[in-house]
Amino acid sequence: MKFEQLLADRTRLMGVNVIREILKVVSQPGMISLAGGIPAPESFPMDKMRELTERVIDKYESNAFQYDLTEGFIPLREALVGYLGQKNIHASVDDILVASGSQGVLDALGKTLISPGDKIAVEAPTYLGALQAFNPYEPQYVRMDMDEDGLVPESLDEVLKTHTIKFIYTVPTFQNPTGRSVTLARRKQIAEIIQHHDALLIEDDPYSALRYRGEALPAIQTFAPEHVVYITTLSKILAPGLRLGICIAPQLIKKWLVIVKQGVDLHTNTFSQAIAAEYLAGGYLDEQLPKIINLYGPKLQAMLDAIEKYFPANFTWSKPEGGMFVWAEGPEGLDTEKLYWEAVKQNVAYVPGKFFYTQKGEGNATMRLNFTKSDEETIDRAIHILADVLKEACA
Amino acid sequence: MKFEQLLADRTRLMGVNVIREILKVVSQPGMISLAGGIPAPESFPMDKMRELTERVIDKYESNAFQYDLTEGFIPLREALVGYLGQKNIHASVDDILVASGSQGVLDALGKTLISPGDKIAVEAPTYLGALQAFNPYEPQYVRMDMDEDGLVPESLDEVLKTHTIKFIYTVPTFQNPTGRSVTLARRKQIAEIIQHHDALLIEDDPYSALRYRGEALPAIQTFAPEHVVYITTLSKILAPGLRLGICIAPQLIKKWLVIVKQGVDLHTNTFSQAIAAEYLAGGYLDEQLPKIINLYGPKLQAMLDAIEKYFPANFTWSKPEGGMFVWAEGPEGLDTEKLYWEAVKQNVAYVPGKFFYTQKGEGNATMRLNFTKSDEETIDRAIHILADVLKEACA
Numbered sequence: 001m002k003f004e005q006l007l008a009d010r011t012r013l014m015g016v017n018v019i020r021e022i023l024k025v026v027s028q029p030g031m032i033s034l035a036g037g038i039p040a041p042e043s044f045p046m047d048k049m050r051e052l053t054e055r056v057i058d059k060y061e062s063n064a065f066q067y068d069l070t071e072g073f074i075p076l077r078e079a080l081v082g083y084l085g086q087k088n089i090h091a092s093v094d095d096i097l098v099a100s101g102s103q104g105v106l107d108a109l110g111k112t113l114i115s116p117g118d119k120i121a122v123e124a125p126t127y128l129g130a131l132q133a134f135n136p137y138e139p140q141y142v143r144m145d146m147d148e149d150g151l152v153p154e155s156l157d158e159v160l161k162t163h164t165i166k167f168i169y170t171v172p173t174f175q176n177p178t179g180r181s182v183t184l185a186r187r188k189q190i191a192e193i194i195q196h197h198d199a200l201l202i203e204d205d206p207y208s209a210l211r212y213r214g215e216a217l218p219a220i221q222t223f224a225p226e227h228v229v230y231i232t233t234l235s236k237i238l239a240p241g242l243r244l245g246i247c248i249a250p251q252l253i254k255k256w257l258v259i260v261k262q263g264v265d266l267h268t269n270t271f272s273q274a275i276a277a278e279y280l281a282g283g284y285l286d287e288q289l290p291k292i293i294n295l296y297g298p299k300l301q302a303m304l305d306a307i308e309k310y311f312p313a314n315f316t317w318s319k320p321e322g323g324m325f326v327w328a329e330g331p332e333g334l335d336t337e338k339l340y341w342e343a344v345k346q347n348v349a350y351v352p353g354k355f356f357y358t359q360k361g362e363g364n365a366t367m368r369l370n371f372t373k374s375d376e377e378t379i380d381r382a383i384h385i386l387a388d389v390l391k392e393a394c395a
Numbered sequence: 396m397k398f399e400q401l402l403a404d405r406t407r408l409m410g411v412n413v414i415r416e417i418l419k420v421v422s423q424p425g426m427i428s429l430a431g432g433i434p435a436p437e438s439f440p441m442d443k444m445r446e447l448t449e450r451v452i453d454k455y456e457s458n459a460f461q462y463d464l465t466e467g468f469i470p471l472r473e474a475l476v477g478y479l480g481q482k483n484i485h486a487s488v489d490d491i492l493v494a495s496g497s498q499g500v501l502d503a504l505g506k507t508l509i510s511p512g513d514k515i516a517v518e519a520p521t522y523l524g525a526l527q528a529f530n531p532y533e534p535q536y537v538r539m540d541m542d543e544d545g546l547v548p549e550s551l552d553e554v555l556k557t558h559t560i561k562f563i564y565t566v567p568t569f570q571n572p573t574g575r576s577v578t579l580a581r582r583k584q585i586a587e588i589i590q591h592h593d594a595l596l597i598e599d600d601p602y603s604a605l606r607y608r609g610e611a612l613p614a615i616q617t618f619a620p621e622h623v624v625y626i627t628t629l630s631k632i633l634a635p636g637l638r639l640g641i642c643i644a645p646q647l648i649k650k651w652l653v654i655v656k657q658g659v660d661l662h663t664n665t666f667s668q669a670i671a672a673e674y675l676a677g678g679y680l681d682e683q684l685p686k687i688i689n690l691y692g693p694k695l696q697a698m699l700d701a702i703e704k705y706f707p708a709n710f711t712w713s714k715p716e717g718g719m720f721v722w723a724e725g726p727e728g729l730d731t732e733k734l735y736w737e738a739v740k741q742n743v744a745y746v747p748g749k750f751f752y753t754q755k756g757e758g759n760a761t762m763r764l765n766f767t768k769s770d771e772e773t774i775d776r777a778i779h780i781l782a783d784v785l786k787e788a789c790a
Binding site for chain 1: 396397398399401402403404405406409415433434436437439441444445448449452456457458459460461462463495496498499502506507508509510513524527528530531532561562593594595621622630634635636637638645647648651654655657658659660661662663664665666667
């Protein structure tokens with residue numbers, strides 16, 4: 001039968017993920033990938049997993065395997081109250097929704113909030129997974145400027161003045177893809193601007209726990225809790241395969257996210273949630289997080305050092321204090337998608353930056369470089385090889 | 396801020412789940428619930444969970460906790476090829492999609508296929524969770540008749556002749572809510588009808604493994620694999636908290652389900668999938684399934700015996716050979732929603748049947764009775780109490 005004619009109209013806006021197609025070569029033998037956004041398996045508490053799962057089976061018995069509340073497993077939400085409190089995010093058990101990864105939160109937000117044609121304000125560049133979550137609900141995107149200090153508040157203000165915006169989406173700390181962080185002063189400004197315009201902001205914060213140097217920055221949510229939906233994840237501080245995303249939202253929005261999520265997957269995996277509850281409440285994270293930071297910090301330093309050493313003089317790049325990515329930009333006219341295939345021939349992969357922009361023509365000379373998956377020596381070698389490819393192209 | 400004005404138009408069609416509100420009283424102390432659709436915790440292989448999780452941690456190490464393919468964990472899909480093959484469902488690893496519960500498959504199908512206003516053919520009554528999955532995509536429903544032998548093929552044919560139907564949704568075996576099964580002869584007829592009309596049918600099959608007597612019925616998919624999307628789940632034969640749904644679909648549809656699912660939750664929980672892979676491949680299911688059948692079979696018999704013994708003479712009910720539900724219907728004019736509150740006063744809960752219909756006014760005299768969660772004695776007592784409430788109402 002002709003299945004094409006059965007596809008919903010919204011599939012026109014989704015299409016095959018180009019980045020996914022491009023990245024298929026990444027799994028070829030011998031390839032050094034700076035492309036993914038994948039935590040190092042050494043960051044998982046593998047030495048504690050057996051103990052954690054046994055503890056869960058003993059403590060919760062069949063409840064860890066039964067249907068559960070759409071809102072999330074209560075012992076996990078109880079543990080999250082304390083975890084979020086340390087970040088000055090004040091939430092009760094009732095304020096917290098646990099979803100199937102941050103992606104599950106983003107999908108539920110899209111479904112709850114976006115009518116076709118609604119305008120969403122996003123950074124240029126922005127997180128691709130958010131666009132994939134929102135696209136099926138057929139929004140339009142309005143771009144906001146960024147610089148080295150993250151989202152430019154004046155650009156946000158201008159966008160809110162000139163458009164009817166359903167919500168603003170931002171990753172203010174160690175942004176994916178740029179690694180940039182919004183400064184403290186700007187966070188306060190952004191909070192004031194959204195309050196002034198009575199606008200809703202979605203603050204996606206997967207990375208703030210991964211800080212290798214410098215001082216912690218408070219979430220924008222802490223300055224404007226009534227106007228912010230805050231999202232975080234256990235993927236980077238426990239394990240991504242457990243698919244645990246967390247959302248704190250104003251009550252009416254949270255109520256709708258629960259209704260929406262019930263139709264999408266009934267509830268989040270109970271066993272994973274029970275493992276995470278014990279991981280947080282049992283103090284395992286307090287032991288594990290310094291290990292993760294000690295693992296990633298030197299990798300970031302190795303990447304920044306290698307870029308400094310090898311990259312052509314006409315490149316600029318971000319200098320993040322944490323997260324998983326460095327963002328590099330070459331001279332105008334450079335096409336990093338074309339160069340990608342040259343780099344791949346030399347067994348080095350990255351993500352061409354243009355894919356993180358909502359407007360065609362932006363970001364052609366940019367690239368995202370991940371440092372969490374490879375060791376320091378490999379990072380040095382890969383950046384060296386990549387730099388030679390770039391020099392050849394810029395020559 | 397005024398969050399109401401931010402809600403997407405589609406939320407108008409979703410609303411608060413009335414059934415959920417009604418069922419809140421079910422958790423009151425002393426209540427005997429025949430309302431849920433929840434497996435007995437004794438059906439979970441709790442004595443094997445420790446062994447299974449250890450086996451997974453030893454065998455797959457960090458891969459069991461890492462990001463994984465949207466399509467599903469390969470060792471699980473490999474194990475499913477054999478499991479499905481036993482049911483004469485021929486699928487390669489590439490044909491199988493693992494989602495976050497059957498609910499995850501239903502949501503992905505809705506998103507992939509339904510444009511606002513599209514017509515979906517459903518049984519009267521039908522599975523409520525499917526409606527919850529489809530409603531946000533704004534379909535219209537066209538009802539099809541059922542009788543004691545399940546979906547009436549002539550009604551399906553008539554619906555396909557008189558409407559442009561995007562797809563047919565059916566639960567042909569031990570249907571939720573009625574417990575009815577479509578006969579073998581009708582399965583063949585239905586397969587012919589959808590082939591004749593070149594129509595797509597979604598066959599939702601969560602219960603066929605739970606057969607306590609009688610002969611297994613082949614899936615409709617086996618008669619028309621090109622026209623059927625087949626869905627099953629591990630919730631009833633392993634544990635629902637692991638959230639594992641399975642889908643076999645024609646290739647183009649499967650390709651789109653993967654794209655859609657990537658935006659919804661990236662991929663299904665890896666650790667759960669690895670546990671399920673070992674459960675199937677290690678022969679644990681072969682040991683567990685007879686135990687589940689021996690657990691539930693007597694419960695079903697106890698319920699049928701008690702209904703026969705206590706219910707008023709003007710009631711009819713289904714006589715399922717498996718599954719989780721019995722469906723009872725009283726005389727015209729009976730309002731089982733009103734009676735629900737009388738029964739609850741006597742500490743017995745059920746689901747009023749009207750909620751399983753897409754057309755208002757249908758099913759007012761019907762009720763769904765679950766037998767998997769209570770023991771035989773309790774079932775007998777609950778049905779006795781309920782029968783007294785019914786007799787009073789019918790007197």
